[in-house]
Amino acid sequence: MSLRTALSCATAIIAVFILSACGTKTASQEQQTAEVKLIIKASNYKFDQTEYRVKGNQPIQFSLETTGNHGITINELDLSLDPTNQNQVITPAAGTYTFECSIACGSGHKDMKATLIVE
Structure with a gap:
């Protein structure tokens, strides 16, 4: 087998792997x-x-609807929403989760807290 044939075969194999990974x-x-x-x-x-x-x-x-620059993160649920990622589908486990604004949004930032209760 010539070097050119070997390189062509190797290139074809690599292309197959790349294309299959993309799909x-x-x-x-x-x-x-x-x-x-x-x-x-x-x-x-x-x-x-x-x-x-x-x-x-x-x-x-x-879904997060926000006026201003706000976000939420609940690490235990792998949930993270912000103005660039406003929707996420998860299947949460039962529990009580406290969350707060995850973006330093100004003087009232420390007061932005809420609770998610999953029954």
């Missing part, structure tokens, strides 16, 4: 859909509710 999605990369939606509104250094309740063990679309 493969892991479960975390796939966009989940959810019938249940929870909208969290943030503005003027507060959330629209101090407590949010949802049923657990089902996909839920969390």
Whole structure:
């Protein structure tokens, strides 16, 4: 086999691997859909509710509607929303989770707290 033939074969094999990897999605990369939606509104250094309740063990679309630069993160649920990523679908486990604004948004930032209760 000539060097040119060997290089052509190697290039073809590499291309097959690259193309097959591009078409493969892991479960975390796939966009989940959810019938249940929870909208969290943030503005003027507060959330629209101090407590949010949802049923657990089902996909839920969390959405952040914000006036200003606000975000939320719940590390235990791998939930992170901000003005550039306003929607996320997760299946939360039962529990009580406290969250606060994850973006230093001004003088009232420290008061932006709420609770998520997953039943």
